[in-house]
Every structure is written in C-alpha cells, then in structure tokens.
Amino acid sequence: MTLDVGFLGYRFMGQAHANALARLPMFFPDAPATNRDVLVGRDAEALASAADRLGFDRYATDWREAVDEVDVLYNLGPNHLHAEPSIAALDAGTHVLCEKPLGHTLDAAERMAAAARSSEATAGVAFNYRFVPAIRYARRLVEEGFLGDLRHVRATYLQDWLVDPEAPWSWRNDEEMAGSGALGDLGAHSLDLARFLLDDDVARLSGHLQTFVDERPVEGSGGDGDSDEYSDPETRPVTVDDAYTAQVEFESGATGLFEASRTALGRTNANEIELNGTGGSIRFDLERLNELAVCGADDRGFETILVTDEDDPYLDHWWPPGHVLGWEHTHVHENYEFLTAVAGDGSFAPDFRDGLEIQRLLDAIQRSDERGEWVSV
Template identity: 45%
Template sequence: MSQKEIRIGMIGYQFMGKMHSHAYRDFPFYFDTEVKPVLQAIAGRNEAAVKAAAEKMGWASYETDWRRLIERDDIDVIDISTPNHTHAEIALAAAEAGKHIIIEKPLSLTVEEAERMLEAVKKNKVIHMICHNYRFSPAVQYAKKLIDEGRLGKLYHIRANYLQDYIVDPDFPLVWRLQKDVSGSGSLGDIGAHSIDLARFLVGEFKELVSIMETFIKERPIASLQGGLSATADTSQKGEVTVDDAALFLARFDNGVLGTFEATRFAQGNRNKNKFEINGEKGSIRWDMENMNNLEVYLADDEPGLQGFRLINCTEEHHPYAGAYWPAGHIIGYEHTFINLIHDFLEAVAAGTQPKPDFEDGLKNQKVLAAVEESARLKSWVSL
C-alpha cells in the first residue's frame, strides 16, 4: 500500500495536545488507510516543557514561537490546541499560509472572530475541522443513523445536560477557563458547546432560545501553576471570576423540536456527565458519555409487555467506526472518539474533501453561544 504522508504541526501540548498526539499516532494502527501522519513539530512558549512534551509524545521537533511553526514549509496541517483567545489569530495566519487546520472548540471568542476564520479558510481553500469529538462516539453515530432512517419518526424533544464538578471547591484556582478574556465564557463554552453541537448534529438548527446564567463563586485564589484541568493556587491573593459557572436554556428548533439544555461545573458527583435524550413520535434514544459505548433505544411499535428501553452496546461492526477496533462487547474509550475524528480529518486532507464538523459548524455553534449570553443579559427570548 503506497502511503501519503501528512506532516502535522501542533500548537499546544497540554490536555488536548496530549489527546491529539495519541490520536495521530494510533489512527493508522486501527484503520486501513494510505495516510501516514508525521508528527513533525509542536510549539509552546516554555522551551523546557515543550521539549519534554515533544520527546514524550513522539514529535520530531519543537518551536517556542507558533509563528515559526506556521512559516515552516515541511508542515501541511496546523493543529490548534491552545486557549480560546488565541484561536483566531493562529487560524487566520495558518489559513493565509495555506495550511489545513484542525482546531479545538469553541471556534473562537466571538461570532465576529468566527466569521473571519470561516472566510479565511474558504478564501485560501484549505481544509478545516473543529474538534467536537463526541460526535464520533459509535453510539452517537448510530443514534444519528436511527434518526436519519426515520426510526423515531417526527422529533419532539431533546434534553441535554453536561454536568461536571471539578471547580465546586471555592479554593480552586482562577485558571484561564474562569477568565472571560481568555476563554470567552465558562461552562457555557467549555462544555455547553458540546451539547449545542450534538443537538445541531442530531436534531437540526436552533431558531430561538431563552436562558439564565450564574456565577456562584465570584472570586478565587490566583493560579500559580496550571496544566490541563488541574492547577495550584496562590492563596495570598484573589481575582475575579468573569465567566458563568452554570448556564441553562430552553430552545426551539427550526423544525419545531423543543430543547432543554444545562451546562454546569457545580454538579457534585458528576465528573463528566455529558448526556442527552431525544423523543420522537415512534420512539426515544438516550446516551451518556460516562457509559459511552451504550445507546438506550425505545421503539413504540414493540408489542405490549415488551415495551421499554433496550440497551444497545455499540461495539459491533454494524455500528459506525466500531468495526475498526475489537470484537463485539470489547468496549472502547474517550480517546477513540478523537482517533475516529482524526481519521475523518486526515482522510479528507488526503482526498481534498471537506469533513464535518467544520468552521461553518463552529460559527453556527458560536452564534448559539452568543444568543445564550444575550438572552441571559436581556432576560428575554432571542432569535437566531
């Protein structure tokens, strides 16, 4: 099999950088492919740390300036795994340099930035993708298949919750995710963005919504050291939390579906409870990321006495992506959602096609995020 090398340059090397590195390395192991990802270089500001990360994760070289990474002619793809406030500047530069782009969510800080980013990738004819990895769980893909086949009939409801608890402690440090100028929003953009993307993927486009948002802890100790989702606090001084701790909203979709959404990082006992339920005229489906291999399915035409939610373990070759891994019942994990995503992205780069979700999806998601914030500020319904 002749192989097509695709040379990757990644900016950022913490939580998502580690996940993306793993996906690049493992994707050819599981999938029959002619694509060969080459881990060419990563970039980060701390030379000692980025050098150590490059050695540990298998990157051939490193840079301490992301601009230098983009300038290199031995790189085809720029992977942006940095804090949200850097996304637009890096993506615009990468597009102008003719590099294909894969970027972590949310796409940007604002709708205006997202519009410029989408315009840039289109103008420069580069392939682009946004990392909403939960779309790539085999169970979610199978849910999409059932919906598209009409197995649920006309859809009525979606209710989605994304619940975490890692910042409940008021002494948890003021990390970048709690600062609006860096993150754009709090639980809304950090985790609620995933629920929004899943809703658009499975149900359709948002029409209008009404929301409430709350910041429970107004001040926190300054973060003296942070990496991934962990941090160390400097208890001698505090700073203001400028984002939401929780965001809840009701929505109506273009097709008449009603939605309820909740995103919070103050739900004790929920480490990463990303879940949804969709109800239609012929049945319902449920999914929970903490049991990501399983899809619960209820079909109303089952005979009386047998009706009820059945548990489908989506690990068989009949389920999207699952056939690339293990025999039925041998479950996969969180990291495999990224492997599936990277598979679709690199195959698209090799073929010159455009994968989904892309920057257009990112812009649409960004408009929903902005509408949630506007509705909370105005205390009224907002149309999209």
C-alpha cells in the first residue's frame, strides 16, 4: 500500500517533513510507502520550484483542490490556517498531521478536536520533541518510578532571533495569524513535554506575557525610491508576546515554572526541561540532544548518559553506538509512528485531544495575564 501525501506549506517545516519522508525507506524499511503527490501554497512560481526540490509530483494553489485527493494531509501552514483545511480533510476521511499549536485560538482547536472525534481518520499533532530518543528514555525512567513523588518541573525554551528590533515582521508577530508569540511557538513544546513525561495534570496557573518591540519593519520596504534620499521602511505592529513566564500547580501538588523567549541573546534553540522528585531528577537540553542528565537519590550530583546505544529508543535503525543523531531525526521518528498508525488503523499520540489540552493551557496563560491573577485550567 502506498499513501498519497499532500503538504500545505513548503518552507521550514515542509522541508523538515519532506526530508523525513525521503529518509524513511532507507532506515525504517517497515514504514508504509509514500508518494509525495501535491504541494499546496499561494505562489505558483515558488511552488513549482519547491515541488521539484522536495520531490512532489504536482502543486496546487488552493487547499480545497487537494484535501480529498490524498490519503494524508500535512498541515504545515501558519497557525490560522490549521483549522479549516484540517477539518475539511478529516470530514473527507483524509488523515491529518498538523503542526503545533493545534490552532491559533482555543475555539479553533476545539472545532478541530471535534472533527477528529467524528472522523475515522487519524489526526496527529507534530510535537516532534516527543520523539527524541533521550526524551523517550526519560519517560521510561519516570514510568519505572525513578523520580519517586514529583516535586518540581521547570522548563525553558529560549531563542534569540528577535533580539534585533530591526528584525523583519512576519506572520509569527501577528495575533490574528499566530494566536500568540513565544507562548504558542515555543511554550507549547515545553508544556507538551511536561504532559508527555508526567502522569499529572495542571490544576491552576499564573501567567505573564511581555512584548518588548511594538513594531517591526516589513521586509523589502524602504529604499531610495525616486530620489537619492532613503525612505523609512514600512512597519507593522507586533501584537503577540516576545516572552512569557508561567507558574504552575499540578494536581499532585508539584510546582512548575515555564518560560520561553524569542529575545534571549545567546540562546539559539535552548529547549530544556528538568524534573525533580523524591527519588531522583532528570534534565534534558535540546542543544545536547543525545544526552540525558540523571541523578538518583543516593547520588552526589547529575550523571550524563549518552542515549545512543542500540537498545535505546529508535537507535537500532541508525548508526553504531556513540554516533549521534540530530534534530531532523525527530521528524523521521514522528513520521514513522504517524504513518504506521495510518496504514494499520492504529492510534497515534500526540493526537488532536492532546493538542487541545495544550491549547487550553495556552489559553489559560493568556487569560491569567489579562486578569492579573491565578486561573484554573
């Protein structure tokens, strides 16, 4: 059986998932076969070039022409385009893998989750960090009781690509298209990792959002014009957060601290999470993706484990022990699990229910910031 696949979006995440599909038959021979059928976007000229580069048979400028013509739709567009194409695909019986966060608003995410419940198709959310071997290893330790009783969770996701106030405006700076800024872009990953690793729900939280740069230049605007004088570039307002923080209380009584920023100078892609319990602690840092730091109750400090052995999660498909993996491999693992579920009529996690739970947390953090008080989830 060969699955016809359509992508909505062809830039960053389109490249990541197309690369994953190309790698699957080489390293995961039991994965379902796929045919990259149609690439969807707005710019026909750019689409034609991208379709050739990413290995697609054809392209279309309207997602409505594609959602019922493929077996699987990858929704990799901006957040405000997650709901309608995904719902239409699910209504047509087409399987959907949607980038995170699930929607740009809680209402959109609820409609998407309802469509998934009503459809027999598989609906997954692309929280790719669940598929890091070290994270899978950490989850196994937690399930085996290594932490004991959970006391603390602290998670940060820091980037610096918006430090410069002259960095150009993009859809990620617009509330109507993105929903939120660092909160949904980065914080969603942290919240999902905590939820994936722990059998514990958030009871209440207190959140704060901050925007440091109120407007940004539009790329390509400004210049000499008709005279020798320089004209100021066009600017657009920034209507989302540059950074967020949240203090969380879990149902178990454990506490959590979450933080994300896109203006943390010197932090290129620092996604970190640490769990502390009565029996042990675990710490993960994406910038050291192949490692996991662990500390047992009787240890004097953390020990760093290299998670690259053949019996570690997914590693039997790759290289000899000690030959490390990279960020792109997380998408290979994610696509393997998702497509295997699609072909076998099985379940995939994270699904749209998981995506909705994270969206509820994002919404609660925004509500808390607006009210200036703790809110229940």
